[in-house]
Amino acid sequence: MNRLLALWQTTVGKKVAMAVSGLALVIFLVSHMISNVLIYVNPQHLDDYGAWLRSLGPLLWIARLGLLAMVVIHIAAAWQLTRRDRTARTIRYSRHELQVATYASRTMRWGGVVVLLFIIFHLLHFTLGVVTPGFQFHPGEVGRNVLEGMQTPWVALFYAIAMLALGAHLWHGVWSTFQTLGLNHPAWNASRKVFAVGLAILVAGGFLSIPLGALLGILHP
Amino acid sequence: MKLDARIPGGPLEEKWDRHLADLRLVSPANKRKFHVIVVGSGLAGASAAASLAELGYQVSCFCFQDSPRRAHSIAAQGGINASKNYQNDGDSDWRLFYDTIKGGDFRSREGNVYRLAQVSGHIIDQAVAQGVPFAREYGGSLANRSFGGAQVSRTFYARGQTGQQLLLGAYQSLERMIGLGAVKMYSRHEMLELVVVDGKSRGIVARDLVTGEITSFAGHAVVLATGGYGNVFYLSTNAKGCNVTAAFRAYQKGAGFANPCFTQIHPTCIPVSGDYQSKLTLMSESLRNDGRVWVPKAHDDQRKPADIPEAERDYYLERKYPSFGNLSPRDIASRAAKEACDDGRGVGPGARGVYLDFASAIQRVGEETVRERYGNLFEMYERITGENPYQTPMRIYPAVHYTMGGLWVDYNLMSNLPGLHVLGEANFSDHGANRLGASALMQGLADGYFILPYTIGDYLAGTKLEAVDASHAAFREAEQRVTQRLGALLAIDGSRTVDSFHKELGHLLWEKCGMARDRSGLEEALRRIPEIRAEFWKNVKVPGSAPTLNQSLEKAGRVADFLEFAEVMCLDALVREESCGGHFRTEYQTPDGEAMRDDEHFAHAAVWEYAGENQKPIRNVEPLHFDFVKLATRSYK
Amino acid sequence: MRLTLKVWRQAGPSAKGTFQTYDAPDVSEHMSFLEMLDVVNEGLITSGKEPIAFDHDCREGICGACSLMIDGMPHGGRLGTTTCQLHMRHFHDGQTILIEPFRALAFPVVRDLVVDRGALDRIIAAGGFVTAPTGSAPDGNDIAVPKPSADLAMDAAACIGCGACVAACPNASAILFTGAKVSHLARLPQGQAERDRRVLAMVEMMDEAGFGGCTNFGECERACPKEISVENIARINRDWLRATLSDRGEAAISGGEP
Numbered sequence A: 001m002n003r004l005l006a007l008w009q010t011t012v013g014k015k016v017a018m019a020v021s022g023l024a025l026v027i028f029l030v031s032h033m034i035s036n037v038l039i040y041v042n043p044q045h046l047d048d049y050g051a052w053l054r055s056l057g058p059l060l061w062i063a064r065l066g067l068l069a070m071v072v073i074h075i076a077a078a079w080q081l082t083r084r085d086r087t088a089r090t091i092r093y094s095r096h097e098l099q100v101a102t103y104a105s106r107t108m109r110w111g112g113v114v115v116l117l118f119i120i121f122h123l124l125h126f127t128l129g130v131v132t133p134g135f136q137f138h139p140g141e142v143g144r145n146v147l148e149g150m151q152t153p154w155v156a157l158f159y160a161i162a163m164l165a166l167g168a169h170l171w172h173g174v175w176s177t178f179q180t181l182g183l184n185h186p187a188w189n190a191s192r193k194v195f196a197v198g199l200a201i202l203v204a205g206g207f208l209s210i211p212l213g214a215l216l217g218i219l220h221p
Numbered sequence B: 001m002k003l004d005a006r007i008p009g010g011p012l013e014e015k016w017d018r019h020l021a022d023l024r025l026v027s028p029a030n031k032r033k034f035h036v037i038v039v040g041s042g043l044a045g046a047s048a049a050a051s052l053a054e055l056g057y058q059v060s061c062f063c064f065q066d067s068p069r070r071a072h073s074i075a076a077q078g079g080i081n082a083s084k085n086y087q088n089d090g091d092s093d094w095r096l097f098y099d100t101i102k103g104g105d106f107r108s109r110e111g112n113v114y115r116l117a118q119v120s121g122h123i124i125d126q127a128v129a130q131g132v133p134f135a136r137e138y139g140g141s142l143a144n145r146s147f148g149g150a151q152v153s154r155t156f157y158a159r160g161q162t163g164q165q166l167l168l169g170a171y172q173s174l175e176r177m178i179g180l181g182a183v184k185m186y187s188r189h190e191m192l193e194l195v196v197v198d199g200k201s202r203g204i205v206a207r208d209l210v211t212g213e214i215t216s217f218a219g220h221a222v223v224l225a226t227g228g229y230g231n232v233f234y235l236s237t238n239a240k241g242c243n244v245t246a247a248f249r250a251y252q253k254g255a256g257f258a259n260p261c262f263t264q265i266h267p268t269c270i271p272v273s274g275d276y277q278s279k280l281t282l283m284s285e286s287l288r289n290d291g292r293v294w295v296p297k298a299h300d301d302q303r304k305p306a307d308i309p310e311a312e313r314d315y316y317l318e319r320k321y322p323s324f325g326n327l328s329p330r331d332i333a334s335r336a337a338k339e340a341c342d343d344g345r346g347v348g349p350g351a352r353g354v355y356l357d358f359a360s361a362i363q364r365v366g367e368e369t370v371r372e373r374y375g376n377l378f379e380m381y382e383r384i385t386g387e388n389p390y391q392t393p394m395r396i397y398p399a400v401h402y403t404m405g406g407l408w409v410d411y412n413l414m415s416n417l418p419g420l421h422v423l424g425e426a427n428f429s430d431h432g433a434n435r436l437g438a439s440a441l442m443q444g445l446a447d448g449y450f451i452l453p454y455t456i457g458d459y460l461a462g463t464k465l466e467a468v469d470a471s472h473a474a475f476r477e478a479e480q481r482v483t484q485r486l487g488a489l490l491a492i493d494g495s496r497t498v499d500s501f502h503k504e505l506g507h508l509l510w511e512k513c514g515m516a517r518d519r520s521g522l523e524e525a526l527r528r529i530p531e532i533r534a535e536f537w538k539n540v541k542v543p544g545s546a547p548t549l550n551q552s553l554e555k556a557g558r559v560a561d562f563l564e565f566a567e568v569m570c571l572d573a574l575v576r577e578e579s580c581g582g583h584f585r586t587e588y589q590t591p592d593g594e595a596m597r598d599d600e601h602f603a604h605a606a607v608w609e610y611a612g613e614n615q616k617p618i619r620n621v622e623p624l625h626f627d628f629v630k631l632a633t634r635s636y637k
Numbered sequence C: 001m002r003l004t005l006k007v008w009r010q011a012g013p014s015a016k017g018t019f020q021t022y023d024a025p026d027v028s029e030h031m032s033f034l035e036m037l038d039v040v041n042e043g044l045i046t047s048g049k050e051p052i053a054f055d056h057d058c059r060e061g062i063c064g065a066c067s068l069m070i071d072g073m074p075h076g077g078r079l080g081t082t083t084c085q086l087h088m089r090h091f092h093d094g095q096t097i098l099i100e101p102f103r104a105l106a107f108p109v110v111r112d113l114v115v116d117r118g119a120l121d122r123i124i125a126a127g128g129f130v131t132a133p134t135g136s137a138p139d140g141n142d143i144a145v146p147k148p149s150a151d152l153a154m155d156a157a158a159c160i161g162c163g164a165c166v167a168a169c170p171n172a173s174a175i176l177f178t179g180a181k182v183s184h185l186a187r188l189p190q191g192q193a194e195r196d197r198r199v200l201a202m203v204e205m206m207d208e209a210g211f212g213g214c215t216n217f218g219e220c221e222r223a224c225p226k227e228i229s230v231e232n233i234a235r236i237n238r239d240w241l242r243a244t245l246s247d248r249g250e251a252a253i254s255g256g257e258p
């Protein structure tokens, strides 16, 4: 079996693909989150950030395509593995007690779907500005868009829920990545979970603060 | 019955090498033309099947479990002996040989036992190469311990799972050959007939335990590595499936059965807790290194052990055998426990148990050290009994553990039936009247890795074997016998379960042919066994049908064979009017209760020959010659 | 104590199964779970019914033959305990116990509670060995094995091949079993020569046999009667990556032997 094919053709390889793509997405999210929370300092920052992004021109598109590829790989692998895992136990137990599996680990699949739906909505919402419930989209005025867009309660609420799903997803996902890539060592095995949880809280929390801030009236145009 | 042991001449240490030089060889090109049927996938069977396949023979291997890895060898705990002398404590082939001969109470062959010692080292090398994770010293060299009261440290071990690790090593080699298509594995298959075509054993008939299908398998030679018959006692430390069926079929086909009465009782097992008891669990002998065995001095003393003051305890092993004390050999320790209980001083449910007390050890070296040494065993004990041995003494009682008797084989491990080779616990070879701890694993692997692969070639190369396939009339007949027998068992449709008969038989044997035997008891057993057998064939209930997985039917077949075999065993015990090793006849003991051997009349292997249905079997003897050791009496005082 | 058992009965591989209810009137707390079933079976037989079929042999927690999902947990869910070592003192009078076979596409039911775990043997046959033909071995002490390596190898080698990891895993993945064997041999110098080929071949067979993938639920480790650690899963994943990305791995894959 060709070794690159092997990365896709075995369950273990597919998980590696998932982990790597997932990791890439995590990195994007960290930077995205940081740029977003700057809104507290000054909405202007977001505009500059957006302007800077566009100034990159073709580079931005390469980055976007890369990002898209990651999402596609990640989801394709998730989809195929999930189907396989289902058929691996065609006849289900009439009673199956899970004893240690975390809530996060059990919701990876649906949580992921929620995140996916979010991303789609999110792009239409703030990037393309075609779905703009309750506000007027101003190309380029990123900060303003966010502040005004978040004023519609259900939108903010949807954001908040999506962020919780994302948090759960990373909670398990990041630790899972260590296992999948075989990154384990007696010396720091214990800290792997701590790190994963920390990262999940940081990223999801940072994002979450924005819709919450809007709902609580801390953030407003 | 012709019994030619074919022990090569010459000095003890040269016999095997000379023999190897004389053995005929099968050319590499011809090997693949020979099909060898190996029944059994334990240490002996798996090692043989893998080694033969590596040599180029076509091999079919059978086991009744769902996987060859589950053979009963997996349960061996303590370790495996080898005369490596890595510890530089003066071990040698000679010393291992002598200890084994003496431990066997001079009832085994010098030639075989010396060879066993000679190849023992290779077994360790082979296992290490396979990746068996033996215990190691910090320097990275192999660790050893002293086992079963041996004066040298020659026992290699892998935690408390030595048998498991050795079997996995052999099993992995076997699986490798299966993967390469060199071995065809038939798991969940039970051999129910041996097929003999003009005097040579040429195949077997087996039942597929899943579909119930009866199939013939023809080959050029048959190898039985089917383990021991300890389960004839119903309760034993053996796995539930262990049986005498394969060996007994061979016996009925004319193979001699040697020393069936030589059975070993292990002193440290968890006592019976009720009549639902299905098996007995062994507690490693190593516990006796630190545990002190005692019973109350008073008869049926109902007090809790803690409430019994030192002065009112009887540390009987220390009292009777000052020099060896709690480490006295298995048979001695076992009998002493029985005596204490017969004397009404037993403890626990049914007063069938003695204390194994770690209090003083815990005082001496501390609970931590004790936990380090025996942690897993203590856990196992607590899991089973619900009692915490750190606080209250363990209760132990002897249990049937191993059977030295088995099918008679010559120096080439071939029975008197040409083409039938017998390995491991299934043969009678090397342990005489009593087996030393850690020697069975050694023997099983010696047979399979380093003896049979050479000797079977000699048979195949030197024997004219005409083409015989499964369509031969002898196979048809055998298949019919099997089908009829199964049909008969199902047809009885009586009112008693198979287990109830097995329990009845087992109890009888335990009482009359167990740790201590005497004429009247054995004669009674010989009266009762046919009665039980008769009732079995009249009144047993075997539900279900044949063409499907039917565990009751499997059991019924095995118990039916035990019911016949038990008679041969008691006969053997009756005729052997001496005490030796595991065979203790109360009539033959020294004033202070020691076994009294009769070398003049019984320095031989008793080989029983089947004489037909309900006929008294014929007793043949193979005299044992001791040209290199002088017969001594054991004394552990 | 008195118990009610709901037991999965299935006449054969293709027959359709159902749960049957049985009464276990006088169960002693000292019985093992299998002895309790023995007693129930004795009753069934004497009343002319077919006994419940279940796998077992050693009855001391080492052969790996016994199985059973007991109240939704393999081997009854007590830490480090096989069904044959599970004692009735852990149940209470009047309790209803649900007994189901291990379920996985790769473990087809043979009858009642008996399943076919041959897929695990096939994984070993694919590469779970060291090629060391009889007679070819150097002296046992020629190659020093650091004690820690030997101990870690032994930890992994303690696997009894019972399949509880598969039964417990929501994905019916066999990666703990396979990982344990891979780690056992990868820890030892004797296992190095075939290290890459081994892991690649075993993972391939694992997939071929129809087991699911691992999403790191961790149920397998909890259910394992020998408490084999999920560290072995990280280990097999790492070794697999290493083998796949190295040129040795490429050669190993195209190499002829299974």
Ligand SMILES: Cc1cc2nc3c(=O)[nH]c(=O)nc-3n(C[C@H](O)[C@H](O)[C@H](O)COP(=O)(O)OP(=O)(O)OC[C@H]3O[C@@H](n4cnc5c(N)ncnc54)[C@H](O)[C@@H]3O)c2cc1C
Pocket: B039, B040, B041, B042, B043, B044, B045, B062, B063, B064, B065, B068, B071, B072, B073, B074, B075, B076, B077, B078, B079, B080, B162, B163, B189, B190, B191, B192, B225, B226, B227, B228, B237, B238, B239, B242, B243, B245, B246, B282, B401, B402, B423, B424, B425, B426, B437, B438, B439, B440, B441, B442, B444
């Ligand atoms: C609890 C316990 C602990 C022990 N500890 C030690 C120890 O520490 N050291 C030591 O040296 N020895 C020990 N022994 C003894 C030793 O384990 C056995 O004597 C040895 O493993 C026997 O190996 P074997 O290959 O001859 O037979 P087994 O391992 O019993 O294998 C028998 C094989 O034959 C097959 N079989 C049987 N009948 C049939 C049939 N009719 N049809 C098809 N297949 C059949 C079975 O499926 C199995 O594969 C111990 C024994 C017990 C019970």
Ligand code: HEM
Pocket: A029, A032, A036, A049, A050, A051, A053, A064, A067, A115, A119, A122, A123, A126, A127, A142, A146, A159, A166, A207, A208, A210, A211
């Ligand atoms: C409250 C949380 C979030 C806020 C306020 C937010 C805000 C924004 C804004 C304003 C943009 C447009 C930037 C621009 O056009 O210059 C954007 C783009 C984007 N966001 Fe978010 N975002 C949030 C969470 C997320 C999350 C959780 C994800 C992914 C799971 C995500 C993925 C993206 C992507 C992929 C883009 C497009 C980037 C590009 O232009 O290529 N965002 N986000």
Ligand code: HEM
Pocket: A015, A016, A018, A019, A022, A023, A025, A026, A029, A074, A075, A078, A079, A082, A108, A109, A111, A112, A113, A114, A115, A116, A169, A170, A172, A173, A174, A176, A177, A178, A180, A181, C214, C215, C216
């Ligand atoms: C910004 C978006 C996302 C990020 C950052 C992300 C990150 C991760 C990470 C790091 C993992 C762990 C991989 C591993 O186990 O080795 C993971 C697993 C997973 N992801 Fe995502 N993911 C995202 C989106 C999605 C989406 C959209 C879906 C599905 C629709 C999804 C479904 C899954 C599934 C099913 C797993 C498997 C669980 C596991 O293997 O432990 N993810 N994800």
Ligand code: SF4
Pocket: C158, C159, C160, C161, C162, C163, C164, C165, C166, C176, C177, C180, C220, C223, C224, C225, C226, C227, C228
């Ligand atoms: S890893 Fe544990 S649960 Fe899985 S087969 Fe091995 S022993 Fe059984």
Ligand code: F3S
Pocket: C168, C169, C170, C171, C172, C173, C174, C175, C176, C213, C214, C215, C216, C217, C218, C219, C220, C221, C230, C233
């Ligand atoms: S439970 Fe299953 S998902 Fe992985 S960690 Fe264990 S195999």
Ligand code: FES
Pocket: C055, C056, C057, C058, C059, C060, C061, C062, C063, C064, C065, C066, C082, C083, C084, C085
């Ligand atoms: S019966 Fe052997 S492990 Fe349970």
